[in-house]
Amino acid sequence: MRQIDPPGSTDLPSTQGLTTFAIVSRHHSFSSAAEELEVGQSAVSHAIRQLERWFGCALFDRDHRGIRLTEEGRILADGVGAGLARVHQAVRDVQNLHDLATEVVTISVSTATASHWLIPRLARFKVDHPEIDVRCVTTDSDRNFDTSTVDLFVPVGRARWPGCQRWPLMEETVYPVCSPEYAASLGPTPWSLGVLMGAELLTLQERHRSRMRWSEWFKALGAGAPDGTGVGVTNDYTVLLYAAMEGQGVGLGWHHLVDDLVEQGRLVRPVVESVTTAEPMWLNAPPGRALASATEVLRDWLLTAD
Numbered sequence: 001m002r003q004i005d006p007p008g009s010t011d012l013p014s015t016q017g018l019t020t021f022a023i024v025s026r027h028h029s030f031s032s033a034a035e036e037l038e039v040g041q042s043a044v045s046h047a048i049r050q051l052e053r054w055f056g057c058a059l060f061d062r063d064h065r066g067i068r069l070t071e072e073g074r075i076l077a078d079g080v081g082a083g084l085a086r087v088h089q090a091v092r093d094v095q096n097l098h099d100l101a102t103e104v105v106t107i108s109v110s111t112a113t114a115s116h117w118l119i120p121r122l123a124r125f126k127v128d129h130p131e132i133d134v135r136c137v138t139t140d141s142d143r144n145f146d147t148s149t150v151d152l153f154v155p156v157g158r159a160r161w162p163g164c165q166r167w168p169l170m171e172e173t174v175y176p177v178c179s180p181e182y183a184a185s186l187g188p189t190p191w192s193l194g195v196l197m198g199a200e201l202l203t204l205q206e207r208h209r210s211r212m213r214w215s216e217w218f219k220a221l222g223a224g225a226p227d228g229t230g231v232g233v234t235n236d237y238t239v240l241l242y243a244a245m246e247g248q249g250v251g252l253g254w255h256h257l258v259d260d261l262v263e264q265g266r267l268v269r270p271v272v273e274s275v276t277t278a279e280p281m282w283l284n285a286p287p288g289r290a291l292a293s294a295t296e297v298l299r300d301w302l303l304t305a306d
Contacts, residue, residue, distance in 0.1 A: 013051055013054050013055075016047070017047050017050060017051045017054075018051070018080050019084065020033065020037065020044060020047045020048065020051075021047075021048060021051055021059065021076065021077070021080060022077065022080045022081055022084055023036055023037060024044060024048060024060075024067075025069055025073065025077040025080075025081075026081075026146075028066065028067060028068070029066065029067070030044050030045055030048070030067065032143075036146075048060065055072065055076075057070070057072050058070050058072070058073075059072060059073035059076060060073055081148075081287070081288060084148055103131060103132050103133065103292070103293070103294035104132075104133045104134075104135060104294070105132060105133070105134050105135070105151045105152065105292070105294050105295050105298045106134075106135045106136075106137060106149070106150045106151050106152075107134060107135070107136055107137070107150060107151065107152040107153060107154075107298070108136075108137045108138070108139055108145070108149075108150045108152070108153040108154070109136065109138060109139075109153070109154045110138060110139065110140050110154070110156050110237070111138045111140055111236065111237070111238055112236075112237040112238045112241070112257055113154060113256075113257065114136050114138050115238055116238070116241075116256075116257040116258070116260070116261075117256050117257055118136060119136065120260070121302075121305050122134055122136070124305075125298070125301055125305075128301070129297055129298075129301070131294075132294045132297060132298065134298060137150065139156065140156060140235075140236070140237075141156060142155055142156050142157050147161065147164065147284070147286040147287070148286050150286065151285065151286075151291070151292070151295045151298075152283060152284065152285055152295060152298065152299060152302075153283075153284050153285075153286075154169065154281060154282070154283055154284070155282065155284065156211075157211060158211060158279060161284055161287075162287075163287030163288070164284045164285060164286060164287050165284065165285040165286075165287070165291075166282040166283065166284045166285070167282065167283045167299065167303055168280040168281075168282060168283075168303075169280065169281045169282060169283040169302065169303065170256050170280060170281050171255075171276055171277075171280050171281070172211075172212075172254065172276065172277040172279065172280060172281050173254070173255040173274055173275070173276045173277075174212050174217060174252050174253065174254055174255070174274065174275050174276075174277070175252075175253055175255070175269055175271070175273065175274035175275070176196060176217075176250045176251070176252060176253065176269065176270055176271055177241075177244055177250065177251055177252075177253035177258050177261070177262065177267040177268065177269060177270075178199075178244050178247075178249065178250040178251070178267065178268065178270055179244060179245050179246065179247040179266070179267065179268070180265065180268050181247050182199075182244075182247040182248075182249065182250070183268050183270045185247075186198075186199060186270075189268065189269075189270050189271075190269075190270065190271050190272045191270045191271050192271075193218070193221065193223050193271065193273065195270075196250065196270065196271050197218075197223075199249060199250045199270075200248065200249030200250065201214050201249060201250055201251075202240055202243055202244060202248065202249040202250060202251040203240075203251075203252075204234065204235060204236075204237060204240060205234065205235045211254075212252060212275070212277070213252075214252065217252060217275055220275040221273055221275065237257075241253075241257070241258065241261070241267075244267060245261070245266050245267060250270065253267065253269075255274075256281070283299060283302060283303065285299070
């Protein structure tokens with residue numbers, strides 16, 4: 001198990017201690033910070049105590065409900081967060097100097113968004129902008145996600161990201177999808193909502209709610225459905241879509257992810273109803289730093305892409 005070095009006796013606390021503090025303040029949790037750092041929680045607690053001893057004041061208020069930044073802690077968190085963001089940007093800038101002809105932009109999206117939306121479009125972007133190298137990293141949870149490691153990101157869930165720049169990428173429109181064979185097995189389409197309720201409703205096995213579930217979809221249409229409606233077949237949305245294509249039931253389809261599959265005939269819409277949420281899908285950029293020119297080019301291209 002790695003150890004966290006205590007602060008030294010210089011004019012500044014140790015870099016490791018400040019990094020640990022930044023991670024704790026981002027998660028509002030010692031245990032989550034320990035998980036990200038791959039150390040024991042006691043090591044994180046010790047590093048924070050050493051940092052508080054160095055400053056001579058408490059950086060967190062602690063009670064039975066958890067931890068909260070003090071006024072001093074908030075000032076430090078803002079400064080350290082912005083500083084680390086600049087360090088990450090400087091590292092990327094130096095790395096890019098090794099290939100002066102290519103600028104690198106890193107974007108994070110979910111696995112499903114990468115497979116069914118982003119990657120099919122990047123070939124066209126590369127033709128338009130051969131001087132920009134787009135690196136796609138995937139994550140299927142917003143928990144423990146460090147925004148400073150990327151240039152752009154599309155969150156998995158609906159949570160807001162304080163301080164981040166953001167732009168509306170597309171409407172969030174959701175409707176049921178299934179294979180043509182499964183649709184035919186339950187009768188002529190379009191089905192009524194009553195027929196849909198009696199179908200095998202595929203859903204994600206999620207530890208933490210991210211986006212719309214069946215119960216919310218039915219409720220948005222004014223139709224009653226008990227919470228927990230649906231059969232949890234997987235925790236991977238791409239696998240859920242394949243289950244739907246293989247005739248195992250009906251899944252909720254996000255328009256930007258399933259539109260091509262519907263056009264290809266691999267999926268069909270068994271009902272005419274759809275739900276468009278009040279919040280669009282957002283394209284985000286980390287706080288505390290200006291966008292590089294290549295990042296601005298990719299952002300503008302994505303915001304106008306078909």
